[in-house]
Amino acid sequence: MLLDPRRVLILKDVIEATSISGAARVLGWTQPAVTHHIGALERSVGMPLLLRRSTGVTPTQAGKALLAHADAIASHLAAAEAELEEMRLCRSGTVRVAAFPSALATLIPHAMTRIHKDSGLHIRLTEAEPDEAMKLLHDDDVDVAIVFSYADTQLTDISESFDRLTIAMDPVALLLPPTHPLAHKQDLHLTDLADDAWVAGCPRCREHLVSMAHRAGFEPRIDHETDDYVVVQSLVSQGLAVSVLPMVALAAYRNEDVVVRDAPELTGRRIDALFRPGADRVPSIAAVLGALTNDAV
Amino acid sequence: MLLDPRRVLILKDVIEATSISGAARVLGWTQPAVTHHIGALERSVGMPLLLRRSTGVTPTQAGKALLAHADAIASHLAAAEAELEEMRLCRSGTVRVAAFPSALATLIPHAMTRIHKDSGLHIRLTEAEPDEAMKLLHDDDVDVAIVFSYADTQLTDISESFDRLTIAMDPVALLLPPTHPLAHKQDLHLTDLADDAWVAGCPRCREHLVSMAHRAGFEPRIDHETDDYVVVQSLVSQGLAVSVLPMVALAAYRNEDVVVRDAPELTGRRIDALFRPGADRVPSIAAVLGALTNDAV
DNA sequence: AAGCAGCATAAGAATAGTTTATAATACCAC
DNA sequence: GTGGTATTATAAACTATTCTTATGCTGCTT
Numbered sequence: 001m002l003l004d005p006r007r008v009l010i011l012k013d014v015i016e017a018t019s020i021s022g023a024a025r026v027l028g029w030t031q032p033a034v035t036h037h038i039g040a041l042e043r044s045v046g047m048p049l050l051l052r053r054s055t056g057v058t059p060t061q062a063g064k065a066l067l068a069h070a071d072a073i074a075s076h077l078a079a080a081e082a083e084l085e086e087m088r089l090c091r092s093g094t095v096r097v098a099a100f101p102s103a104l105a106t107l108i109p110h111a112m113t114r115i116h117k118d119s120g121l122h123i124r125l126t127e128a129e130p131d132e133a134m135k136l137l138h139d140d141d142v143d144v145a146i147v148f149s150y151a152d153t154q155l156t157d158i159s160e161s162f163d164r165l166t167i168a169m170d171p172v173a174l175l176l177p178p179t180h181p182l183a184h185k186q187d188l189h190l191t192d193l194a195d196d197a198w199v200a201g202c203p204r205c206r207e208h209l210v211s212m213a214h215r216a217g218f219e220p221r222i223d224h225e226t227d228d229y230v231v232v233q234s235l236v237s238q239g240l241a242v243s244v245l246p247m248v249a250l251a252a253y254r255n256e257d258v259v260v261r262d263a264p265e266l267t268g269r270r271i272d273a274l275f276r277p278g279a280d281r282v283p284s285i286a287a288v289l290g291a292l293t294n295d296a297v
Numbered sequence: 298m299l300l301d302p303r304r305v306l307i308l309k310d311v312i313e314a315t316s317i318s319g320a321a322r323v324l325g326w327t328q329p330a331v332t333h334h335i336g337a338l339e340r341s342v343g344m345p346l347l348l349r350r351s352t353g354v355t356p357t358q359a360g361k362a363l364l365a366h367a368d369a370i371a372s373h374l375a376a377a378e379a380e381l382e383e384m385r386l387c388r389s390g391t392v393r394v395a396a397f398p399s400a401l402a403t404l405i406p407h408a409m410t411r412i413h414k415d416s417g418l419h420i421r422l423t424e425a426e427p428d429e430a431m432k433l434l435h436d437d438d439v440d441v442a443i444v445f446s447y448a449d450t451q452l453t454d455i456s457e458s459f460d461r462l463t464i465a466m467d468p469v470a471l472l473l474p475p476t477h478p479l480a481h482k483q484d485l486h487l488t489d490l491a492d493d494a495w496v497a498g499c500p501r502c503r504e505h506l507v508s509m510a511h512r513a514g515f516e517p518r519i520d521h522e523t524d525d526y527v528v529v530q531s532l533v534s535q536g537l538a539v540s541v542l543p544m545v546a547l548a549a550y551r552n553e554d555v556v557v558r559d560a561p562e563l564t565g566r567r568i569d570a571l572f573r574p575g576a577d578r579v580p581s582i583a584a585v586l587g588a589l590t591n592d593a594v
Numbered sequence: 595a596a597g598c599a600g601c602a603t604a605a606g607a608a609t610a611g612t613t614t615a616t617a618a619t620a621c622c623a624c
Numbered sequence: 625g626t627g628g629t630a631t632t633a634t635a636a637a638c639t640a641t642t643c644t645t646a647t648g649c650t651g652c653t654t
Contacts, residue, residue, distance in 0.1 A: 003378055032602080052602090093358055276350075279348060
């Protein structure tokens with residue numbers, strides 16, 4: 001026996017209408033169409049589900065038993081439809097986002113207030129550096145990974161398997177101690193700091209620093225290493241080193257005892273939202289991506 | 298939005314197989330067929346339910362939500378199939394039977410032991426005289442009505458709207474007190490009792506008695522009236538009257554102080570099982586009808 | 595007794611569904 | 625990297641299903 005669920009639902013309509021032709025009217029069909037479906041259903045179960053009178057039909061015991069299940073199925077379908085409609089309109093749903101710390105402190109809060117204003121979406125945040133964020137994305141632990149990348153430093157191969165939406169370009173600035181002799185020099189260049197001690201960030205940021213220095217023509221002496229942008233500024237403010245930090249990190253936290261300068265040799269980083277291919281067609285994820293891109297810092 | 302339940306179930310197969318082509322293999326279809334169904338389902342809900350990778354698919358949040366309902370629907374369908382199969386094989390199910398008292402005491406118990414031997418059917422009995430039994434049948438309070446009828450006394454019109462299966466012919470016998478002068482007369486005729494006092498049964502039985510007497514050429518003097526066949530025999534045994542009773546009533550209870558005689562003018566009654574048209578195609582009802590007809594007293 | 599409302603059936607038309615064939619893409623092993 | 629094998633998507637043709645139209649029959653109702 002193999003029940004066709006559509007016919008089970010038609011049976012429900014028929015029993016509720018107490019007649020085949022009544023159900024046909026409800027369904028906007030002709031009577032023979034419904035008769036045919038009921039007949040096929042009865043053939044598949046091997047016994048009558050309805051007793052026919054010229055005044056209409058009454059269900060047999062089997063018909064009543066099937067009706068009970070039909071009711072349950074109908075309400076599951078209705079519930080599913082309602083639930084999906086809520087999701088489609090972003091009145092419910094959860095989007096899981098992984099982001100690196102300074103983005104979490106700046107981009108994300110702005111986007112979230114926007115999202116909460118015009119949707120009922122629930123956002124789950126996870127702090128993760130780009131590599132880890134991509135792993136989370138790959139493992140379906142997260143729907144959106146906010147990552148950064150430097151033009152001269154490729155992201156891991158894995159990033160190629162995702163779709164990408166660029167959220168912002170994040171310029172990088174020089175950090176000098178206020179006591180540094182060149183702190184306020186006009187027309188500052190990177191080479192002016194070729195002999196200074198440097199503090200570098202995460203491996204990728206360190207690589208970027210080295211790469212910029214090479215292009216400027218020197219090998220930076222990296223004495224300290226930390227990916228904590230508060231620590232970086234603290235070290236610089238104490239006069240222990242110079243450094244570079246992206247503006248987003250500076251927007252997240254700014255130590256007033258640090259001098260922030262620009263230099264022509266500095267290249268910035270790009271902040272991307274990564275997502276599984278096609279995920280941007282999911283309304284909730286699209287809403288998050290939209291809120292992120294309209295929200296330049 | 299209008300979810301096609303079959304496609305919802307296909308989605309379930311796809312998610313469980315973790316790929317569209319895997320589901321196609323399970324279903325014995327080709328991959329484009331399944332792709333088409335999923336596409337139609339997604340179009341109907343207005344958002345992706347699956348994210349496609351070249352290694353297979355993963356459900357979106359909407360897909361997971363729909364999957365949960367699909368599971369529920371699938372198990373309802375499976376439960377319905379199992380339940381109906383039990384009913385088809387008469388391993389479960391209830392048949393409601395109405396019958397007049399003497400049938401309840403004789404025909405029915407025999408049929409029930411037979412039914413219980415080779416099925417799991419549950420029988421619900423209701424005692425009812427023919428007219429009442431037909432009303433119960435009409436109101437769908439009962440599935441089978443066991444009624445009797447005399448050739449000279451039609452049943453109510455309502456009986457025409459039912460299907461009929463004759464269970465047995467039930468001859469009628471004369472009852473005389475042992476002390477009656479004609480109790481052991483050879484070649485007894487109805488007219489021999491034209492001057493006796495009679496006790497009649499139910500209205501229909503009284504009518505039948507009168508009708509038989511008329512045909513024999515006299516008007517019976519009916520002094521007593523009761524449809525209780527124990528009471529009838531008691532009155533007769535005390536010598537207060539003569540009477541007639543069907544053999545089935547005598548099989549149900551036999552007062553040994555009553556003489557049972559035949560007479561050529563006596564006509565019997567027919568015992569029928571009535572049921573709503575088509576109901577004999579319901580396995581459980583067919584089983585009951587079968588047990589009743591194979592079970593002549 | 596006629597008219598109305600119900601169900602069943604047959605045959606044709608319209609729609610859905612399925613397959614075959616093909617392409618594009620990603621992953622894996624050599 | 626390069627071929628082999630997995631995946632999904634799409635188009636086109638074919639098949640099957642499903643719905644309608646047309647008809648007949650039955651029973652109820654006026």
